[in-house]
Amino acid sequence: MSDHLPFSNAHSHIFTSQHAPDYFLRTAIKNDWLARQIDKMVKKDGTRTALKSVDWILKFFSPNYRNTVRRYIEFVQIGTSATQEDVFNMESRAYMRLGDYRIVVLTQVLDYLDYNSTSNHKKIQTQVQEIIELKRNELYHDKLIPFLGIDPRMQGIDLLQWVTSHINKDVGFYGIKIYPAYGFFPFDVRLDPVWKWAAENDVPVMTHATRGGSFYLGTFDSIMNQGGFRIQSLNPNSSAMPRILNRISQLVNESDKSVKKNNETWCNVFGHPDNYIPVLEKYPSLKICLAHLGGANEVKLSAAQQLNPATKTPYPGYLGGNWYTAILDLMTNFPNVYSDISYTLSDKDAMNIITTYFNNSPLIDKLLYGTDFYLTQQETTGDEPGLINIFLKDFSEAQISKLAYVNPDNYLRSAIQV
Amino acid sequence: MSSALLNSSLLQTLLCLVLCFALLSLLVSTLAEIVNSYYNERGAQLYKIISRLFDDNININFGQLLYNHPMITSLRKNINSLPQYISDTMFSQVIIEIIGNYSRNYSFDETAGAIKLASSNADIFERFKEGVSKMHYTPLKLMLMNMADRTESLSKDEHDRLAILESQIQHWYNDQMDRTSGWFKDLMRKRLRWIAFVVAITLNVDAIHLFSTLYTNPALRSDITAIAEQVADNYEKQKADTTITALQRAYNAAAAAETGKPTPDTNVLNRLIQKATQVEQMKTQQDSARLALLKSADTTLNLIGEINFPIGWTKRTPPILFFTHTSHYSAWACIWQVLLYIIGLLITAFSISVGAPFWFDVLLKLVNVRRAGKKPTTNTSN
Structure with missing residues (x-):
């Protein structure tokens, strides 16, 4: 069957630094002014030349460290490309040798990363319009499979209209992308009409599901309203809502400031796999991919906890629970819950655990190949040819056929895009 | 104006001071251009x-x-x-x-x-x-x-x-x-101030110390005055050329000055700029304009190094001078000296941020004023 299907990467990004807010580097650098200055600097040719000089010097003094520097240089170079087309071309070059291929490109709403900061970046409407024009370009029309970024906080936009006007054959979008760690819950009542429509039409949804990655960058109070946070769930009677509400309330009342002030930690609450249960209980047929299998750390932690149940997580109890096993449970309990190996693929140890587990699991039919290009570029084996290589070596022929050919075809096929 | 005033120590000191500010502001303007070209503002x-x-x-x-x-x-x-x-x-x-x-x-x-x-x-x-x-x-x-x-x-x-x-x-x-365009001018003004401040600190140019040293050292004053006149003459010639910018005129005038002294190679900033020039040479074809700016900054620094201005981080200049001075200061005197030093730096920073063309024009006027009061040199051959 796979002979007639293209090799599919189900998870990649081609947005550039122009699409991210000017303060986006606060993900790694706390100081706003410094983050904006570094953001300006990394976009300059002079910085690239300087980094290349460092790379050249390291060739003589520290070849190991040189590899790390080179990976960051490549990451910066890709991320600061002038257009999304440039990035897509870079990614495509890695797949040309594999025969027919297609790449899922995820647009992402990056406009609400901090309610209190302003930025002059390209907003989601412009990001999406660029993709529309790329999809029309005959060079890419059969290779590029775009997913539409949505966020319940999008102002002035009727979400259902936004989705239906883009996910159709004439415009060319295939599915929906959400990123709850930016500060919303997937069970947000504003998303209800979208999930209903997606479930009815078998439209695929992709969501970020690791504790890491980028996250809401504003203050805790700006998003949690100093504890006066109002939850409007699309399914208040869901079996998971009590423990979700308990988790939120514990966070709001958290006395440990190191937890409360650490955005990465408390954004776990938004992205927790439990948050999809109210949606899936209401729309059991919803086709949704919880990406990354929870992340390499969770995969490894799960294996460690199996060996020694006393192994502790680095999170407070109410944020704990293993995301890898939670995602496997969701895949088991709901017929259309998928996951992918993107980003996690760059971690050798995690991949060993995953390949072993999926050798004997029926869930292999709901696992997708993906890389998370180009965000993996920072990892040791994170460049696209390297990841393809790992995938082709670590998985058996039958698994490759499922992950890269058959499963993506099932996942992407909908009543709208056949 | 009396001849005595025109040839006075005060006027000569001012002339030397203006030359120093002119060269430093030329350096500041060039560095600002380098920053602009880097950021593509x-x-x-x-x-x-x-x-x-x-x-x-x-x-x-x-x-x-x-x-x-x-x-x-x-x-x-x-x-x-x-x-x-x-x-x-x-x-x-x-x-x-x-x-x-x-x-x-x-x-x-x-x-x-x-x-x-x-x-x-x-x-x-x-x-x-x-x-x-x-x-x-x-x-x-x-x-x-x-x-x-x-x-x-x-x-x-x-x-x-x-x-x-x-x-x-x-x-x-x-x-x-x-x-x-208005916004851009504002941005440049602010940037010039910051760069001027960095240059004043890096080269340790205390305007008050500079003035007092020049005023009390006739030999040094005399040496620098000759160079100042030469630079002013060059600048006057350059002013006739309307095809180049005011900054370029100032740079040409400074670059043509002959001090008759070897180029010192002790300035850290100078060496850094030379290294930066080498890096830039690696991509000359990409950005020859930035390379030209780096060379301008390099030349200006060389000239400042050749002229024996009482600046830099030496034992003869504050703040190192405070620690090497043999006589003992009282606590209040120490505070006063440090305060004077800071004020001196601020005066320098503010002065060199107003732009090279301004100081070159002042230099030219001062030289002309001084010459107006000089006795004509007797031509012995006639």
Whole structure:
């Protein structure tokens, strides 16, 4: 069957630094002014030349460290490309040798990363319009499979209209992308009409599901309203809502400031796999991919906890629970819950655990190949040819056929895009 | 003015001080240009302004899409740079085209398996109107609609309408660009101040110490005065050339000065700039302008090094002087000395941030004033 299907990467990004807010580097650098200055600097040719000089010097003094520097240089170079087309071309070059291929490109709403900061970046409407024009370009029309970024906080936009006007054959979008760690819950009542429509039409949804990655960058109070946070769930009677509400309330009342002030930690609450249960209980047929299998750390932690149940997580109890096993449970309990190996693929140890587990699991039919290009570029084996290589070596022929050919075809096929 | 005053120690000291400020402000201006070229501020600012013209947070930002248009991408120096200038004609043409394209209809062709362009209105003006009507309602949409209405009320002819619409968009664009130029000047003023402050500290130029040393050292004053006159003469010659910028004139005047002393190689900043020059040489073809600026900064630093100004981090200058001085200061005297030193640095920073052309003009005037009071040299050969 796979002979007639293209090799599919189900998870990649081609947005550039122009699409991210000017303060986006606060993900790694706390100081706003410094983050904006570094953001300006990394976009300059002079910085690239300087980094290349460092790379050249390291060739003589520290070849190991040189590899790390080179990976960051490549990451910066890709991320600061002038257009999304440039990035897509870079990614495509890695797949040309594999025969027919297609790449899922995820647009992402990056406009609400901090309610209190302003930025002059390209907003989601412009990001999406660029993709529309790329999809029309005959060079890419059969290779590029775009997913539409949505966020319940999008102002002035009727979400259902936004989705239906883009996910159709004439415009060319295939599915929906959400990123709850930016500060919303997937069970947000504003998303209800979208999930209903997606479930009815078998439209695929992709969501970020690791504790890491980028996250809401504003203050805790700006998003949690100093504890006066109002939850409007699309399914208040869901079996998971009590423990979700308990988790939120514990966070709001958290006395440990190191937890409360650490955005990465408390954004776990938004992205927790439990948050999809109210949606899936209401729309059991919803086709949704919880990406990354929870992340390499969770995969490894799960294996460690199996060996020694006393192994502790680095999170407070109410944020704990293993995301890898939670995602496997969701895949088991709901017929259309998928996951992918993107980003996690760059971690050798995690991949060993995953390949072993999926050798004997029926869930292999709901696992997708993906890389998370180009965000993996920072990892040791994170460049696209390297990841393809790992995938082709670590998985058996039958698994490759499922992950890269058959499963993506099932996942992407909908009543709208056949 | 009496001859005594014109040849006085005070005037000579001022002349030396102005030469020092002129050269340092030349260095500051050159460094500011290097920073500007590195940040491509003009290109980035132009992008920002064009983005803001169309930023209503709900519609597609046509200003940002403009940068993907083939006519604009061809203006880029390299794949990642932004064009420093977009003419009003090009801006209006491209914007009308982009908004017009937004109105075009596309549909999936089952046979070809691809999205194809369906029939569209052939009239560019009408396409523009349809594109605007597809936008979400915001003040921006209303403004563009009004532009189209005004155009229609002025002419019904297809070609005239397009020309009128272009002209309206050009006016709008040019008004915004005028503001940009004011903003850019403000930014440069602030940047010059910061760079001046960094230069004053890095080269340790305490204006008060500089003045007092020059005033009490006739031999040093005499040496520097000769160079000051030479630089002023060079500058006067350069002023005749109206084809170059004021900064370039100042640079040429300084570069042509002969001190008769070997170039010192002890200045750390100087060496750093030489290294930077080597790095820049690796990509000369990409940016020869930046390399030329680095060389200018290098030359100016060399000249400052050749002239024996009482500046730099030496035992003869504050603040190191405070620790090496043999006599003991009282606590209050120490505080007073440190305060004077800080004031001296601030005076220098403020002075050298006003721009090289200003100080070169002052230098020229002072030299002329001094010469006006000099006795004519007796020509013994006659």
